[in-house]
Amino acid sequence: MADRGEYKRDQNYLTTRITADGRDGYPVEPGRYRLVIARACPWANRAAIVRRLMGLEDALSMGIAGPLHDERSWSFHLDPDGKDPVLGIERLQEAFFKRRPDYPRGITVPALVDIPSGAVVTNDFRQITLDLEQEWQALHRDGAPDLYPEKLRDEIDEVAELVFRDINNGVYKCGFATSQEAYDTAYDRLWERLDWLEERLQGRRYLVGDSLTEADVRLWPTLVRFDAVYHGHFKCNRQKLSEMPALWAYARDLFQTPGFGDTIDFDQIKTHYYGVHRNINPSGIVPKGPYPGDWLSPHGREDLGGRPFGDGTPPGPPPEGERVPPLT
Incomplete structure (x- = not known):
């Protein structure tokens, strides 16, 4: 925390990369690594989406x-038995300590773990999705979309950085602010950026270009959690997402796109935020609402054109053990 009560995210991660040429000592190999996520976490949600789409x-x-x-x-x-069935550990912390016994920072997801050694390779959430898209190409399914096309990378990076600063991280700056000044500043920047996106998405189906890109993957996990947790729990309450026509339709469009909504468990999301952040919610009571079924309502975004997967195709259904509960 800064002196003025502003939330400061520690962005120092294990930056070792898993690459096609193995230049950091970790070559791409089928079956060697395990991606550890939490359904609750928006940063991990990105990696789960990209793994599905690829x-x-x-x-x-x-x-x-x-x-x-x-x-x-x-x-x-x-x-079962409170242990990951592949890594055999009760806490992700154990894999971080296998890498560095004195690891001094937060234990974060997503994390890529080297199964033979049991050690974390990286928890650099920004680079993980890019590498799954670029470095793992030899193992992609037929029809995997190009989420980071070279001709659009500058625009994708620019949009994604604004979204990270003011929205992805902005909701946390609202929720964890410890002064009115810090909260007010974060709140104003959040809503200025959401208004900017509302206008941007009125005439285009996706954030950049005419198909899904990394920019959409980075924005959407925050939007899907907005009404359920950020609006109330983090005091981001000027409006609900469902009261912003373009953003709400865009978010539903992606929810109904294979690879997005099938990664979401609203019960786990709410259980985490309301149950863990006792400094914000001392009672630990988890709200029953909002009603999640509205995510399946018609969105009408097809009228804007665009092709979700570009020249690619939709992914198949999730593996049996990774399916989330249906919306009720």
Whole structure:
């Protein structure tokens, strides 16, 4: 925290990369690594989406931490015996300590773990999705979309950085501010950027170009959590997402696109935010609403044209063990 009560995210991560040429000592190999996520976490949600869209399920297994954790780590409390069935650990912290016994920072998801050694390779969430898209191409499914086309990269990077600063991280700056001044500043920047997106998305189906890109993957996990947690829990309450016509339709469009909504478990999302952040919600009571079924209502975005997967095709259904509960 800064002196003025502003939330400061620690962005120092393990930046080792898994690459096609193995230049950091970790070459892309099918079955060697495990992607650890939590359904609750928006940063991990990005990696789960990209893994689905690229069709990497057979090449890269996925461990799912439960929604509750303490000051030590995310844990696998939903798995049998409370252990990840592949890594054999109770807490993700154990894999970080295998890499660095004195690891001094937060234990974050997503994390890519080297299964033979049991050690985390990287938790650099921004680079993980880009590498799954670019470095893992030899293991992509037929029809995997190009989420980071070279001709659009400058615009994707520019939009994604604004979204990160003011929205992805902006909701946390609202929720974890410890002064009125810091909260007011974060709140104003959040809504200025959401208004900018509302206008941008009125006449175009996707953020950049006419198909899904990395920019959409980075924005959407925040939008899908907005009404359920950020609006109330983080005091981002000028409007609900469902009261912003273009953004709400855009968010539903993606929810109904294979690879997006099929990664979402609203119960785990709410359990995490309301149950873990006791400094904000001391009672730990988890709200029953909002009604999630509205995510399946017609959105009408097809009228704007565009092709979700560009020259590619939709991914198949999630593996049996990775399916989320249906909306009720």
